[in-house]
Amino acid sequence: MKSSRVLLLLFIVILIALFFIFDLRQYLSLEMLKAQQETIESYRNGHPVLTIIIFMLVYIAVTGLSLPGATLLTLAGGAVFGLLWGTVIVSFASTIGATLAFLGARFLFRESIKSRFSSRLQAIDEGIERDGGFYLFTLRLVPVFPFFMINMAMGLTTLKVKTFYWVSQVGMLAGTIVYINAGTQLAKIESLSGILSPVLIASFVLLGVFPMIAKKMVSAIQAKKVYKKWNKPKNFDNNLIVIGAGAGGLVTSYIAAAVKAKVTLVEKNKMGGDCLNTGCVPSKALIRSAKWLSHVKRCQEFGIKQATADFDFADVMERVQAVIKRVEPHDSIERYTELGVDIVVGEAKIISPWEVQVLTSEGSEILSTRSIVIAAGARPFVPPIPGLDKVAPLTSDNIWKLKELPKRLLILGGGPIGCELTQSFARLGSLVTQVEMLPRIMIREDPEVSETVMSRFIQEGVDLRVEHTAKEFIIEEGEKIMIAEYQGQSVKIAFDQVIVAIGRAANIKGYGVEELNITLSPRKTIETNAFQETNYPNIYACGDVAGPYQFTHTAAHQAWYAAVNALFGQFKKFRTDYSVIPWSTFTDPEVARVGLNEEDAKQQKIPYEVVSYGIDDLDRAIADSEAHGFVKVLTQPGKDKILGVTIVGEHAGDLIAEFVLAMKHGLGLNKILGTIHIYPTLAEANKYAAGVWKRKHAPERLLAWLARYHTWRRG
Numbered sequence: 001m002k003s004s005r006v007l008l009l010l011f012i013v014i015l016i017a018l019f020f021i022f023d024l025r026q027y028l029s030l031e032m033l034k035a036q037q038e039t040i041e042s043y044r045n046g047h048p049v050l051t052i053i054i055f056m057l058v059y060i061a062v063t064g065l066s067l068p069g070a071t072l073l074t075l076a077g078g079a080v081f082g083l084l085w086g087t088v089i090v091s092f093a094s095t096i097g098a099t100l101a102f103l104g105a106r107f108l109f110r111e112s113i114k115s116r117f118s119s120r121l122q123a124i125d126e127g128i129e130r131d132g133g134f135y136l137f138t139l140r141l142v143p144v145f146p147f148f149m150i151n152m153a154m155g156l157t158t159l160k161v162k163t164f165y166w167v168s169q170v171g172m173l174a175g176t177i178v179y180i181n182a183g184t185q186l187a188k189i190e191s192l193s194g195i196l197s198p199v200l201i202a203s204f205v206l207l208g209v210f211p212m213i214a215k216k217m218v219s220a221i222q223a224k225k226v227y228k229k230w231n232k233p234k235n236f237d238n239n240l241i242v243i244g245a246g247a248g249g250l251v252t253s254y255i256a257a258a259v260k261a262k263v264t265l266v267e268k269n270k271m272g273g274d275c276l277n278t279g280c281v282p283s284k285a286l287i288r289s290a291k292w293l294s295h296v297k298r299c300q301e302f303g304i305k306q307a308t309a310d311f312d313f314a315d316v317m318e319r320v321q322a323v324i325k326r327v328e329p330h331d332s333i334e335r336y337t338e339l340g341v342d343i344v345v346g347e348a349k350i351i352s353p354w355e356v357q358v359l360t361s362e363g364s365e366i367l368s369t370r371s372i373v374i375a376a377g378a379r380p381f382v383p384p385i386p387g388l389d390k391v392a393p394l395t396s397d398n399i400w401k402l403k404e405l406p407k408r409l410l411i412l413g414g415g416p417i418g419c420e421l422t423q424s425f426a427r428l429g430s431l432v433t434q435v436e437m438l439p440r441i442m443i444r445e446d447p448e449v450s451e452t453v454m455s456r457f458i459q460e461g462v463d464l465r466v467e468h469t470a471k472e473f474i475i476e477e478g479e480k481i482m483i484a485e486y487q488g489q490s491v492k493i494a495f496d497q498v499i500v501a502i503g504r505a506a507n508i509k510g511y512g513v514e515e516l517n518i519t520l521s522p523r524k525t526i527e528t529n530a531f532q533e534t535n536y537p538n539i540y541a542c543g544d545v546a547g548p549y550q551f552t553h554t555a556a557h558q559a560w561y562a563a564v565n566a567l568f569g570q571f572k573k574f575r576t577d578y579s580v581i582p583w584s585t586f587t588d589p590e591v592a593r594v595g596l597n598e599e600d601a602k603q604q605k606i607p608y609e610v611v612s613y614g615i616d617d618l619d620r621a622i623a624d625s626e627a628h629g630f631v632k633v634l635t636q637p638g639k640d641k642i643l644g645v646t647i648v649g650e651h652a653g654d655l656i657a658e659f660v661l662a663m664k665h666g667l668g669l670n671k672i673l674g675t676i677h678i679y680p681t682l683a684e685a686n687k688y689a690a691g692v693w694k695r696k697h698a699p700e701r702l703l704a705w706l707a708r709y710h711t712w713r714r715g
């Protein structure tokens with residue numbers, strides 16, 4: 001805890017202790033109030049403003065410090081100031097006091113709670129973001145919840161101070177009036193508990209839950225409203241229609257068929273989608289050939305005097321296609337038909353919430369369905385840079401058809417796809433210029449990760465241009481040229497071919513999304529709630545078309561939720577679990593990550609400790625001449641709980657699996673350290689990283705005692 005927090009906590013504890021030591025509680029009793037009523041009233045008559053100020057300060061102090069006595073003070077407000085003024089004064093004093101308690105709890109405890117329960121807190125924070133005001137209003141109106149607890153609990157959430165203040169003021173008003181009114185007839189009150197009759201409490205409860213019920217009803221009506229102009233069929237051909245046979249669509253239909261639903265999967269292009277045909281599979285195949293060539297270049301590191309490689313780029317690309325062919329059966333029509341999925345090769349268009357029109361080579365057909373899952377994927381985003389269309393830009397969609405190696409290759413984009421292609425083409429022999437407008441490539445990773453990869457790229461001959469923004473493409477004397485802006489200067493870069501890899505745009509047009517007014521997110525993906533549901537409760541979306549991640553494994557992960565919620569949502573819906581999401585960029589060195597890195601932790605103000613193990617020290621990496629990179633682990637301060645891991649090095653994407661499992665199942669670094677890892681393997685790096693953490697947290701005092709004990713044993 002920071003010293004400012006410790007000081008404030010100490011100050012509050014002292015004030016509370018003084019309150020009890022001097023038994024100030026005795027002054028906040030009904031008897032004392034009755035006995036002193038006349039004296040207080042005569043003081044008020046003489047000093048009205050001062051009485052209000054003193055009263056408010058006392059009230060704010062009591063509620064701000066969460067001391068007992070607020071109810072009695074409210075009665076006093078009625079007794080001393082009457083119904084109108086009493087209500088106004090107490091309403092402001094109680095809200096200000098509550099807000100101070102709220103702010104105090106937030107300042108003192110929010111950060112440590114956040115670091116301890118960050119993943120669980122995220123779901124609560126999302127709920128608060130959506131409905132926080134409603135929750136608070138309900139809690140304020142229902143007098144069974146002690147106010148001091150509400151103040152503190154809300155302080156631990158992300159509820160806005162402004163919202164807390166005004167909802168509290170409005171929500172507490174009814175209760176305040178009841179007590180103030182009672183206070184105006186102080187003499188008749190026998191006990192504090194008698195003020196609220198069971199009927200009054202019940203009315204407050206009803207009043208409190210009403211806004212929540214009303215909100216639920218409004219959203220239910222709104223959900224129904226989207227269906228207003230459509231005619232629902234009486235019965236359906238399918239339980240589920242899935243649009244797109246990429247990772248998202250394949251897994252969705254696989255699950256639906258496994259639970260015996262009638263499911264139709266519509267694909268307009270190739271089974272397997274981007275991953276198989278233009279994404280993960282061809283890129284990894286290309287990376288493998290390119291890596292092999294890099295080993296030839298590095299032959300002396302392996303004790304080989306000389307090695308050369310005679311190869312044809314066209315053959316490399318043929319191998320890429322052969323690899324696709326080998327994997328194809330996994331995603332094939334035959335396999336999925338056998339699994340029980342009806343496959344239709346054609347273009348799907350949603351024509352109503354329950355009907356999909358399919359255009360096939362044989363004509364058009366309308367299929368009805370209870371639910372739809374959109375898994376239409378994404379495509380390379382080509383920015384509207386002047387002149388770009390004139391230089392025939394390539395993208396990850398069409399590079400796989402290249403038969404000739406581009407001589408001077410310009411790659412726009414320093415994200416994962418741009419980086420993987422940059423290194424591969426450079427290793428295959430292209431003169432690659434990689435252009436990134438930000439100060440470093442792989443911007444989502446920590447700076448040292450980018451630096452490691454950047455220095456390898458430069459070492460391998462890549463002309464790396466960061467902070468360069470593409471402005472225009474021209475053809476000058478038959479030569480293709482990109483004009484970029486770099487630190488206010490105009491820079492010309494000549495090239496033969498350009499690959500645009502600056503991001504991927506979700507496929508949202510041409511298949512009914514606009515016609516049905518399916519809501520889009522600000523990032524122009526299909527907006528889904530936590531259940532993968534669109535604004536039509538029977539239409540779901542998963543994968544690249546929905547985001548926020550654009551990976552094959554996240555598409556498949558979301559697909560499970562889309563399928564299960566679409567088929568069984570009437571019984572129970574499951575929220576997509578994003579608590580542990582790993583990914584890898586398959587450059588050399590590979591970069592893999594799960595959970596937080598330092599940049600994220602700082603941005604989200606999550607306290608962390610960091611340990612790093614250098615793979616340059618690892619026996620197997622040394623034996624393999626791959627002694628470079630690191631395993632960097634972020635943990636909760638003082639604990640072995642893993643908050644995130646970044647691995648840079650050979651097979652980082654495989655090595656990270658151990659940490660993914662550990663994080664998913666709440667295993668800490670002590671557990672990894674206590675697990676046997678085969679010698680000599682790269683996986684030992686994980687154990688050594690845990691060892692670095694253990695040494696950092698060695699019990700120094702105990703070890704000093706042990707040293708003394710051993711000295712004593714030696715005599």
Ligand SMILES: Cc1cc2nc3c(=O)[nH]c(=O)nc-3n(C[C@H](O)[C@H](O)[C@H](O)COP(=O)(O)OP(=O)(O)OC[C@H]3O[C@@H](n4cnc5c(N)ncnc54)[C@H](O)[C@@H]3O)c2cc1C
Nearest residue numbers: 244246247248268273274275279348377543544550551552
């Ligand atoms: C070069 C590259 C490398 C990549 N490498 C990796 C990697 O190493 N690891 C990783 O996890 N991810 C990688 N990705 C990302 C990965 O490919 C995607 O995240 C994944 O393919 C998303 O799957 P999806 O099912 O959402 O969409 P897609 O695979 O794009 O599938 C969508 C399908 O929907 C079809 N479709 C669209 N509209 C209609 C319609 N109206 N009717 C019928 N069919 C329709 C499309 O034809 C397509 O087949 C890479 C991507 C690229 C481009």
